[in-house]
Amino acid sequence: MTETLRPGSTIGILGGGQLGRMLAVAASRLGLRTHIFDPIEGAPAGDVAHVVTTAGYDDESALSAFARSVDVVTYEFENIPTEALDAIEAIRPIRPGREALRVSQDRLTEKDYLSGLGLRTAPYAAVDDTASLKEALDRIGTPAILKTRRFGYDGKGQARIGSPADTDSALAAMNGAPAILEGHVAFDREVSVIAARSLGGAVACYDPGENVHEGGILRTTTVPARLNTAQRTDAALLAGRILNALDYVGVVGVELFVTAQGLVVNEIAPRVHNSGHWTQNGCTVDQFEQHIRAIAGWPLGDGQRYADVEMQNLIGDDADRALDLAQEPRAALHLYGKAEARPGRKMGHVNRILG
Amino acid sequence: MTETLRPGSTIGILGGGQLGRMLAVAASRLGLRTHIFDPIEGAPAGDVAHVVTTAGYDDESALSAFARSVDVVTYEFENIPTEALDAIEAIRPIRPGREALRVSQDRLTEKDYLSGLGLRTAPYAAVDDTASLKEALDRIGTPAILKTRRFGYDGKGQARIGSPADTDSALAAMNGAPAILEGHVAFDREVSVIAARSLGGAVACYDPGENVHEGGILRTTTVPARLNTAQRTDAALLAGRILNALDYVGVVGVELFVTAQGLVVNEIAPRVHNSGHWTQNGCTVDQFEQHIRAIAGWPLGDGQRYADVEMQNLIGDDADRALDLAQEPRAALHLYGKAEARPGRKMGHVNRILG
Numbered sequence: 001m002t003e004t005l006r007p008g009s010t011i012g013i014l015g016g017g018q019l020g021r022m023l024a025v026a027a028s029r030l031g032l033r034t035h036i037f038d039p040i041e042g043a044p045a046g047d048v049a050h051v052v053t054t055a056g057y058d059d060e061s062a063l064s065a066f067a068r069s070v071d072v073v074t075y076e077f078e079n080i081p082t083e084a085l086d087a088i089e090a091i092r093p094i095r096p097g098r099e100a101l102r103v104s105q106d107r108l109t110e111k112d113y114l115s116g117l118g119l120r121t122a123p124y125a126a127v128d129d130t131a132s133l134k135e136a137l138d139r140i141g142t143p144a145i146l147k148t149r150r151f152g153y154d155g156k157g158q159a160r161i162g163s164p165a166d167t168d169s170a171l172a173a174m175n176g177a178p179a180i181l182e183g184h185v186a187f188d189r190e191v192s193v194i195a196a197r198s199l200g201g202a203v204a205c206y207d208p209g210e211n212v213h214e215g216g217i218l219r220t221t222t223v224p225a226r227l228n229t230a231q232r233t234d235a236a237l238l239a240g241r242i243l244n245a246l247d248y249v250g251v252v253g254v255e256l257f258v259t260a261q262g263l264v265v266n267e268i269a270p271r272v273h274n275s276g277h278w279t280q281n282g283c284t285v286d287q288f289e290q291h292i293r294a295i296a297g298w299p300l301g302d303g304q305r306y307a308d309v310e311m312q313n314l315i316g317d318d319a320d321r322a323l324d325l326a327q328e329p330r331a332a333l334h335l336y337g338k339a340e341a342r343p344g345r346k347m348g349h350v351n352r353i354l355g
Numbered sequence: 356m357t358e359t360l361r362p363g364s365t366i367g368i369l370g371g372g373q374l375g376r377m378l379a380v381a382a383s384r385l386g387l388r389t390h391i392f393d394p395i396e397g398a399p400a401g402d403v404a405h406v407v408t409t410a411g412y413d414d415e416s417a418l419s420a421f422a423r424s425v426d427v428v429t430y431e432f433e434n435i436p437t438e439a440l441d442a443i444e445a446i447r448p449i450r451p452g453r454e455a456l457r458v459s460q461d462r463l464t465e466k467d468y469l470s471g472l473g474l475r476t477a478p479y480a481a482v483d484d485t486a487s488l489k490e491a492l493d494r495i496g497t498p499a500i501l502k503t504r505r506f507g508y509d510g511k512g513q514a515r516i517g518s519p520a521d522t523d524s525a526l527a528a529m530n531g532a533p534a535i536l537e538g539h540v541a542f543d544r545e546v547s548v549i550a551a552r553s554l555g556g557a558v559a560c561y562d563p564g565e566n567v568h569e570g571g572i573l574r575t576t577t578v579p580a581r582l583n584t585a586q587r588t589d590a591a592l593l594a595g596r597i598l599n600a601l602d603y604v605g606v607v608g609v610e611l612f613v614t615a616q617g618l619v620v621n622e623i624a625p626r627v628h629n630s631g632h633w634t635q636n637g638c639t640v641d642q643f644e645q646h647i648r649a650i651a652g653w654p655l656g657d658g659q660r661y662a663d664v665e666m667q668n669l670i671g672d673d674a675d676r677a678l679d680l681a682q683e684p685r686a687a688l689h690l691y692g693k694a695e696a697r698p699g700r701k702m703g704h705v706n707r708i709l710g
Contacts, residue, residue, distance in 0.1 A: 004678065008694045025380050028403045031677075031690030031703065048383045048403045284636065284687045284708060299682045306662075306685075306708070322386075323359065327654045330661075332639045335386030339363045348386065353639060353661070 005071055005296040007031030010050065012070030012092070014084075016043025018336040018346060019076035019272050022280075024048045026288035032296060037066050044336045045076075057084040067091035074250065074295045078104045078270055079151050095199075095295040096250040100270040103246065107149045107180045110268065117245055119238060120264045122257075123183035133171055133181065137164060140183040146170040148177045158216065185264050187257035191225040194276035195239035196290045197248045199297045205236040206287065207305040209275050211255070217344060221275040221311045222354075223282060227258065234263050242268060251276070251291035274346070278311040279303070281332045281351035308354040319347035328352070360426055360651040362386030365405065367425030367447070369439075371398025373691040373701060374431035374627050377635075379403045381643035387651060392421050399691045400431075412439040422446035429605060429650050433459045433625055434506050450554075450650040451605040455625040458601065461504045462535045465623065472600055474593060475619045477612075478538035488526055488536065492519060495538040501525040503532045513571065540619050542612035546580040549631035550594035551606045551645045554652045558598055560591040561642065562660040564630050566610070572699060576630040576666045577709075578637060582613065589618050597623060606631070606646035629701070633666040634658070636687045636706035663709040674702035683707070 005011070011027050013020045016038030024034040024045050033050040036043060039057065046052040051069065055062035057080060067073060067088045074095055085101065088094060094101075103113045111121045125136035127146060137144065142164065148157035157177070159170035171179075190213065195205040210225035211218055227235070239254050253273025255266040276287035285293070285301030293300055314322075319341050325333050328350075335348035360366070366382050368375045371393030379389040379400050388405040391398060394412065401407040406424065410417035412435060422428060422443045429450055440456065443449055449456075458468045466476045480491035482501060492499065497519065503512035512532070514525035526534075545568065550560040565580035566573055582590070594609050608628025610621040631642035640648070640656030648655055669677070674696050680688050683705075690703035 007674075007677075007690050007692050021383065025383060025403065028376065028380060028692065029689050030681075031692040033402050033692065047388050047405045048380065050402045281639065284685055293681070299678060301681060301688075302684045302686065304684070319362075322362075323654065326385075326648070326656060329657045329659070330639055331657065333656075334384050335362050337362050337383065337386040337388065 003297050005032060005298070008033065009071045009296070010035050010069065011292065011296065012037065012066055012073040012088075013045065013049075013076060014038075014073065014080055015076035016040070016045035016049075016052065017076055018044055018348075020045035021048055021336060022288045022334075023074070023076065023272065023292060026286065027292045029289060030292060030296065030298065032292065035066060035070050037063070044338060047337050057081045060087050063087040064091060072295055074291070076271055096246070096248050096252070096270045100246045100248055100252075104268055104270045105150055107147055107182075107267070108178075109149075111180070114242070114265050114268070117241055119241070120262060122185045122264060122266070125181050127171075127174075127179040127181050130167070130171060133167055133179075136181040137161065137167065140181055143184045145182050145184075146174065146179050147182060148174055149180050150177070156216070185257045185259060185266075187259050187264070189226060189258045190255065190266070191227065191235065191258055192221070192253055192255045192273065192275040193235045193239045194251060194253055194273055194279065194287050195236070195243055196251045196287075196294050196300055196303070197243040198294050198300050199249050201244075202300055203240045203243055204290070204300045204303045205239055206276060206279055206283065206303050208232065208235045208256075209278055209311070211275050215344075217315060217346075218274045218313055219315075220313070221278055223278055223305060223309050231258060231263060238263060238265070250294045251287050274313065275311075277334070277349050278309040278351055280334065281353060282307045282309040310352045310354055312350050312352070313346055314348040314350065316343045316345055316347065317341050322348070325350050358652050360387060360653070363388065364651070365390050365425045366647065366651065367392065367421055367428040367443075368400065368404075368431060369393075369428065369435055370431035371395070371400035371404070371407065372431055373399055375400035376403055376691060377643045377689075378429070378431065378627065378647060381641065382647045382651075384644060385647060385651065385653065387647065390421060390425050392418070399693060402692050412436045415442050418442040419446060427650055429626075429646070431626055451603050451607070451625045452601070455601045455603055455607075459623055459625045462502055462537075462622070463504050463533075466535070469597070469620050469623075472596055474596070475617060477540045477619060477621070480536050482526075482529075482534040482536050485522070485526060488522060488534075491536040492516065492522065495536055498539045500537050500539075501529065501534050502537060503529055504535050505532070511571070540612045540614060540621075542614050542619070544581060544613045545610065545621070546582065546590065546613055547576070547608055547610045547628065547630040548590045548594045549606060549608055549628055549634065549642050550591070550598055551642075551649050551655055551658070552598040552603045553649050553655050554604050556599075557655055558595045559645070559655045559658050560594055561631060561634055561638065561658050563587065563590045563611075564633055564666070566630050570699075572670060572701075573629045573668055574670075575668070576633055578633055578660060578664050586613060586618060593618060593620070605649045606642050629668065630666075632689070632704050633664040633706055635689065636708060637662045637664040665707045665709055667705050667707070668701055669703040669705065671698045671700055671702065672696050677703070680705050
């Protein structure tokens with residue numbers, strides 16, 4: 001038994017960045033309204049939402065009013081304070097559910113969870129101080145990466161340890177936050193699989209995309225990824241295993257390392273994902289609509305890939321080239337409406353139909 | 356010299372129906388905001404607009420405030436009162452311009468204008484009373500259609516005259532409004548060409564679509580239309596002639612009858628058009644984005660057709676089938692968020708990728 005949100009219903013979205021913006025647009029295609037909650041005035045998603053609440057995640061009365069005004073709540077980022085989630089969940093369902101957030105908010109919990117499902121991850125160990133870091137390095141070796149367990153994104157909160165000499169500076173970079181040491185994985189390429197699970201338990205996977213990162217930030221995703229049939233099947237099965245284990249509802253992004261020994265899970269994101277933006281121009285139903293369908297209790301849509309696509313992020317002053325990109329044949333431009341182009345800031349992306 | 360609206364600029368849209376809604380979504384892809392002006396509370400486009408003004412077209416202070424808050428003004432329907440346009444144009448540019456509105460607001464003016472460009476139309480005559488109607492019927496013959504010169508859409512304000520016996524009832528149906536008698540055109544099929552002209556004068560045409568109407572309302576548009584090469588070329592040239600003559604900026608919809616003697620222009624709509632909705636799933640840049648690009652001073656985008664598509668309107672209780680349509684492979688569903696499904700009301704559409 002699943003309820004289905006009818007046209008005119010409202011979806012609450014925590015976070016008003018570009019992901020929230022594209023979720024709001026997808027919701028509109030299904031006749032649904034959106035209400036954006038974001039602490040910062042002028043969030044990009046506010047341009048295309050029916051209602052915007054500008055308030056902090058510690059503002060319990062704003063959170064309650066927000067929850068009461070919507071039919072279901074979703075989010076564009078995983079680092080939402082637990083108290084805020086509690087306040088909302090007392091009033092409306094949150095999808096994807098709390099277990100997905102609990103697992104993905106903490107890199108250590110996530111790795112334990114994935115290992116528990118029988119999936120391969122990089123070698124890892126919890127690090128709280130110099131002693132535990134030395135112990136971890138003895139076991140895992142170098143090169144390795146020390147990461148804060150929580151609140152990292154786009155390469156932030158990370159320090160590379162090339163040799164034992166880097167130990168102290170790496171630990172200092174954590175600013176006393178609980179950390180995790182991750183060993184090096186010798187990978188051929190990085191891919192990600194964007195998958196969805198409906199309220200009724202149906203699972204659908206998009207064709208995996210091949211990712212290129214620069215400076216910790218995703219630069220391009222290309223479909224099809226260079227994978228053999230077995231790897232392609234493994235990626236889908238693995239995503240399905242995670243979705244079912246979490247009794248997940250919505251879209252998930254699973255980043256994978258492709259190695260000679262098989263697929264290694266790098267991390268999971270319980271939301272639409274930058275590496276799934278290509279679906280906007282390669283599929284009839286994109287990842288944003290698929291997510292809205294899932295959390296709204298709708299059937300999942302046709303996620304088949306009908307074109308080869310390269311998605312390129314427009315970062316910082318890349319966006320200055322917007323007018324040139326707008327004239328490129330077979331290129332679909334997506335800008336996020338951010339006024340200020342700071343270095344490293346994602347300003348938009350372009351999907352190029354290949355071939 | 357053309358100015359280009361930068362991300363964060365605002366486009367004002369007169370009319371908040373489904374066309375305004377899809378224009379707002381397209382604007383968001385280019386990083387632009389929208390401000391909707393509509394007399395009716397809860398207009399569909401309001402769900403995805405940055406700002407909504409609910410006020411009448413006779414509210415001069417609301418119109419002025421609206422105009423001052425935006426960078427350029429466009430519209431989703433052509434029957435905007437002249438006084439409202441005057442109030443806006445004193446403050447901000449209106450695109451497409453006033454000449455396009457003047458011509459298309461009045462069926463008689465439109466036919467005179469098209470004939471003046473050397474384009475073929477149905478035989479027609481102005482009708483103001485019984486005497487002029489009889490004179491017109493003597494010249495044009497039956498069957499013919501009597502139409503109000505202004506404010507008609509979706510078959511409203513029209514009366515068919517099958518024989519001279521229908522004369523009085525047809526005239527009565529006009530309610531004393533100035534009318535036009537249009538003679539019958541023996542056509543093989545109806546097609547429409549959606550074309551665009553940029554602020555700099557560049558013209559681009561989408562591949563013509565073939566239309567099927569039922570009860571005066573568009574039912575389906577299919578691309579490619581069954582046209583030979585000469586007809587296809589004629590359609591594009593004819594659209595270009597109209598756009599250039601009007602010094603037009605934006606997207607126009609030109610409805611054509613295909614006859615053994617060539618293409619006959621039925622009517623033009625100075626806006627995005629229902630028969631162009633297929634472009635959302637057949638092209639990299641759809642008609643809505645093309646229109647926004649044009650009026651924002653951007654270069655026109657790639658309007659090449661990359662798929663065969665059938666667009667089907669969901670009218671009245673057709674929308675009850677939304678969940679079934681949502682599960683159809685290769686089908687993209689678009690709902691307009693209208694709560695009440697009245698008979699004849701356009702509730703959404705579905706674009707089916709063919710083949």
